[in-house]
Amino acid sequence: MIMNERAAPTPCASLERIERRYTRRDGAVTALDAVDLEIARGEMLALMGPSGSGKSTLLHVLGLLDTPTAGRYRLDGEDVSRLDDDSRSTRRNEKIGFVFQAFHLVPHLTLQENASLPLVYRGVHEDERRDRAATALRKVGLDHRLTHLPDEVSGGEQQRAAIARALIHEPPLLLADEPTGNLDETSAESILDLVRSIHQGGTTVVLVTHNPHVAAMAERTQEIRDGRLL
Ligand SMILES: Nc1ncnc2c1ncn2[C@@H]1O[C@H](COP(=O)(O)OP(=O)(O)OP(=O)(O)O)[C@@H](O)[C@H]1O
Ligand SMILES: [Mg+2]
DSSP states (O other): OOOSOOOOOOOSEEEEEEEEEEEETTEEEEEEEEEEEEEOTTOEEEEEOOTTSSHHHHHHHHTTSSOOSEEEEEETTEEOTTOOHHHHHHHHHHHEEEEOTTOOOOTTSOHHHHHHHHHHHTTOOHHHHHHHHHHHHHHTTOTTOTTOOGGGSOHHHHHHHHHHHHHTTOOSEEEEESTTTTSOHHHHHHHHHHHHHHHHTTOEEEEEOSOHHHHTTSSEEEEEETTEEO
């Protein structure tokens, strides 16, 4: 009998032999091929690789925006590889914040309304939504932009609003797909500072980037080529 054995802490996310194949008119593409990856709670991981190597596909699988065609994905210890659409949406809403390169804000909603969207899906009352969105926008330095529409603010401000939206329900895992790819250098720097402080606050972060300086900010860098981790 083994005494004093301490159970290893449950990883935030764990992928085992994950495969994602697409069928296209010109044949099948294996975007992810036997990917094994463990992401510890609270860590910050940078994902790097050439265009078409599978970075976004991997992030979409981690974010429950896409389903692997084979393999096992455990999120917070729960096997989420074969959940139906409803359960997948629920888990995504509870556990994941997602930030895209192209911001993906709803153009006819104010920044405050955009930031509050995840709370609509959770059935939070309107007054509370407004308050929490204002708080989230204040945290990312946008308290003077609550009633602006996305096209009335800069790219950096749009990305800040997208980050506020991603974090409004305080998910444990933040996934960011080239979040500074559409920004000038100064705005990119300040978005990276923001991501760094979110990570320091305890959130697990996975960041896709082409930029080695950005990757250097993470604790660990994972390279991907042709759908395989190196
Ligand atoms: N919906 C899709 N249907 C068919 N093939 C796809 C689809 N999405 C991605 N692929 C293919 O899967 C592979 C990986 O794509 P992915 O978007 O993950 O690459 P990436 O590393 O994010 O590239 P980039 O740096 O250009 O964003 C590519 O060969 C791509 O053409
Ligand atoms: Mg991509």
